[in-house]
Amino acid sequence: SAALQPRLSRIFGAAGIPVMEGYGLTETSPVISVNDQRNRGWKIGSVGKTIDKVEVKIASDGEILCKGPNVMLGYYKDAEKTAEVLKDGYFHTGDIGELDEEGFLKITDRKKEMFKTSGGKYVAPQLLENRMKQSRFIEQVMVVGEGEKMPAALIQPNYEFLEEWAKKHDLSYNGTEQMLTDQRVIDRIQEEVDLANENFAKWEKVKQFRLTPDAWTVDNGLLTPTMKLKRALIKQKYHSLYEDIYGR
Template identity: 50%
Template sequence: IVSNVLNSVESFPFEKKPLGRALSFLPLNHIFERMVSYIYIHSAISIYYAESLEALGDNLKEVKPMVFCTVPRLLEKVFEKIMSKGAELTGIKKKLFDWAVNLGLRYNNRTSNGMVYDVQLSLANKLIFSKWREGLGGEVQYIITGSAACQVRLLRIFNAARIPIYEGYGPTENSPVISVNRRGKDGAKFGTVGPVINGQEVKLEPDGEICVKGPSVMMGYYKRPDLTAEAIKNGWLHTGDIGVFEEAKFLKITDRKKELFKTSGGKYVAPQPIENKMKESPFVEQMMVVGADQKFVGALVVPSLPNLRNWMRENGIEFTTTSEALRNPEVLKFYKKLIEDFNVFFNHVEQVKKFELLPEEWTIETGELTPTLKLKRKVIMEKFRDRVAR
């Protein structure tokens, strides 16, 4: 862990700021937040602990952090809340909000969109995005995200709004960081987890599995030499993640090896890229792609109820209960069209042919999410096996 802390600091240095503040709210028993806490201490940054996830919004405004670590699901929640408030605006305020969002979605940190765009974005930051920054305390210089893939559109729009988000990657078994996007010219590329940090050696197996060697690789699994022998071979930790290098520098995760499934036709499907793409819709809160040993790919979809209610109201459809709404023929027709529109981004085998709408959001408390808000796929499959069977 110490070697990973030192190598991470060397690769992504924080300014030593005795008056700098970090807000911590991820579980400290998970390696990501624990290791980053050591980085804060090393960098003389004070750590403030959030009261709860529910109080996070108030704590951000109170603490005014310079830095915090998060997971993509929480960034999605923040964005959804911003967009929900934007939808309530009217007149010129609504037009300005939509204009700023569209500018943000075009942002590219590696190429210029031209002088006119830069002037417009500067104006959008003054009129609209400044309020977004205030909502996060107004002093954020770094947000580090990991644990799962972050939607590229969120990276674009938040960075355009001068809310710098840096996506990184690493498993617990590596203590954990393998790579991270960073500040500076050519230090970051949206959609990747950045360059490999100092002290790590990375290679890709023929099937794309990411393997890492270095001082931060674990000694082994506690009292499980069998599992250790499977994971570490000749000093190389086999992460179980599939990836590629872009521009021979930026590591991009394409999926978890264990999450790949094969259809009855013998074709492999990677669920995460499909889920992440479809969650770009404001009407999709959560989603899990299924289809192992089946003829086609299906999906369990948790709709965004606030946005669905608004859509129903705008289309003259009465909302009574959530269950009734999700059985409404017009709602089903709407989601069928939504999924079909996203299917064009995938090949025939990967396209979602059937779906089920679920009324309750998946949470840590109800058992479908891990403490870092990742899907517990086996739990969800078992819990909704009747729905999947349809």
């Protein structure tokens, strides 16, 4: 499923409804780590500490590797696929992450979704996306830039919040498209992008973005039932915006 936004976790926590986010795969039966409110075992933005008898280490490329009695023996009648993910006793999850000094695990991306710019720098899009989605102005975002000179983003604004902001600033529009082409709106969202960029290296920062005039939903096929981005379809639908970003 999609990652829980830290902003939402804080909102629920403030309301007295702590959400204990965890992590695992079907192949790990299905838990690797989980937050636990007891004994200071809860950290917002992480998926908790590993459960008993489970070992996690981070490979040189950032991939999360797991070993323990929870890991499957293999895929049924598929020795080749099993050999791809079970190596030297560790299950290769396909997720990129990090362990902090307190032992909390943080998921940063899917290995297959990382991309390399034309300058040879690797970018983890989910890390940028999750940071930008902490903004109340941004509902969905997809970072792009594979093989391009720089990372950029396609952004679906939070239309309801944006309309409230516009009213407070005595701005009125004849429809969503007019609102999204107003330079004042673009500048305001640029502030949110700049804020999100602060903690990233120069080559990772989103240099440009374009706003999409319609929502990304499960019904229109742009999100999976678990709210993950269907990246290829989003890029295809907004191909003209993508090309405009890179001056083509």
